[in-house]
Amino acid sequence: xxxxKQIIKETDLVFVAICATCSCLSVFSMYAIFQHMSLxxxxxxVVVQLIASLIGIVRAFIxxxxxxxxxxxxxxxxxxxxxxxxxxxxxxxxxxxxxxxKAWIELPFGMSLQPSELLKISTVLMLAHFFERHKxxxxxxxxxxxxxxxxxxxxxxxxxxxxxxTLIIYAIMISCMFFAAGISPKIIGRCxxxxxxAFPVLWFxxxxxxxxxxxxxxxxxxxxxxxxxxxxxxxxxxxxSGRIFGKGFLVDNHNATPLAYNDFMFSFIAECLGFVGxxxxxxxxxxxxxxxxxxxxxxxxxxxxxxxxGVFGMLMGQTFINIGMNLSLLPVIGVTLPxxxxxxxxxxxxxxxxxxxxxxxxxxxxxxx
Numbered sequence: 001x002x003x004x005k006q007i008i009k010e011t012d013l014v015f016v017a018i019c020a021t022c023s024c025l026s027v028f029s030m031y032a033i034f035q036h037m038s039l040x041x042x043x044x045x046v047v048v049q050l051i052a053s054l055i056g057i058v059r060a061f062i063x064x065x066x067x068x069x070x071x072x073x074x075x076x077x078x079x080x081x082x083x084x085x086x087x088x089x090x091x092x093x094x095x096x097x098x099x100x101x102k103a104w105i106e107l108p109f110g111m112s113l114q115p116s117e118l119l120k121i122s123t124v125l126m127l128a129h130f131f132e133r134h135k136x137x138x139x140x141x142x143x144x145x146x147x148x149x150x151x152x153x154x155x156x157x158x159x160x161x162x163x164x165x166t167l168i169i170y171a172i173m174i175s176c177m178f179f180a181a182g183i184s185p186k187i188i189g190r191c192x193x194x195x196x197x198a199f200p201v202l203w204f205x206x207x208x209x210x211x212x213x214x215x216x217x218x219x220x221x222x223x224x225x226x227x228x229x230x231x232x233x234x235x236x237x238x239x240x241s242g243r244i245f246g247k248g249f250l251v252d253n254h255n256a257t258p259l260a261y262n263d264f265m266f267s268f269i270a271e272c273l274g275f276v277g278x279x280x281x282x283x284x285x286x287x288x289x290x291x292x293x294x295x296x297x298x299x300x301x302x303x304x305x306x307x308x309x310g311v312f313g314m315l316m317g318q319t320f321i322n323i324g325m326n327l328s329l330l331p332v333i334g335v336t337l338p339x340x341x342x343x344x345x346x347x348x349x350x351x352x353x354x355x356x357x358x359x360x361x362x363x364x365x366x367x368x369x
Contacts, residue, residue, distance in 0.1 A: 056351025063355025085115035124310030165333035176313030246274030
């Protein structure tokens with residue numbers, strides 16, 4: 001009994017409760033979509049989401065007992081494993097319905113694995129270890145070149161898969177870690193400037209696929225790209241139809257947004273809960289971010305802080321991009337809303353990232369000040 005009390009005392013239960021609440025809302029929303037919108041032939045996605053959430057919570061607890069310093073120290077092993085899976089994906093990868101990127105590996109019993117999701121966790125641990133080792137020479141030219149090279153390896157593998165959504169998330173996550181590590185803002189600004197210059201070059205040299213261009217052009221000329229903007233237009237209709245207090249979940253007059261259970265879960269939740277309920281959900285997500293940053297702030301070493309910042313960057317980037325897609329502020333690039341959108345691998349990996357945050361909280365003093 002004393003051991004259980006000690007575990008409870010060392011675990012950030014508020015943080016766990018926030019994550020579990022998001023998962024409960026996700027599973028209930030998916031059930032409502034299946035029950036009343038008839039967008040899925042079976043209840044399998046709902047069951048997968050529920051099981052993935054439960055497995056994820058258990059894994060988060062298990063990971064929290066492992067010292068994050070050891071996970072950072074042995075980055076070569078899990079990084080090599082993740083890169084090996086990415087290479088394997090080049091040969092036997094497949095694209096599930098509704099996607100065009102062969103970024104998944106098919107597993108037995110109808111399951112699948114997205115190696116780029118696992119690589120996110122490994123990248124955070126690898127960079128945290130690298131920054132800790134070079135904290136005294138952070139802005140030296142040799143160190144910066146090595147950091148850019150190291151950070152570019154996982155991004156290169158994602159770029160080969162042409163998964164632009166995941167690639168942008170990597171860029172945001174790594175940029176947050178670079179900033180928190182103490183890299184000069186001028187250097188980060190120059191990197192973004194280089195990307196800004198490279199984008200028009202890629203556009204006019206036809207390195208960007210036509211369908212990707214159409215999704216971007218559709219944001220500015222929706223009347224000319226009605227077929228491309230169909231899903232986003234339906235999503236906006238769903239959001240608007242929720243009005244102030246929403247329609248509720250278990251009703252029969254929901255707007256039929258295509259694949260609402262995946263990238264457009266936010267639009268369905270907004271329709272069900274309305275403006276007031278949607279604001280509460282967003283505040284729940286923001287409180288999750290603030291909890292992660294508070295754990296990063298009280299970490300006794302830079303390595304723990306950087307792990308938390310990496311997880312924060314990953315979640316923040318996915319949330320902003322996904323909601324931007326739902327509001328037609330950004331093109332559809334296949335980025336899920338963390339813990340809400342359907343996807344077993346995404347949910348479990350997100351909880352593994354939460355486990356890293358819990359590990360930092362467990363292995364550091366509880367006093368915030």
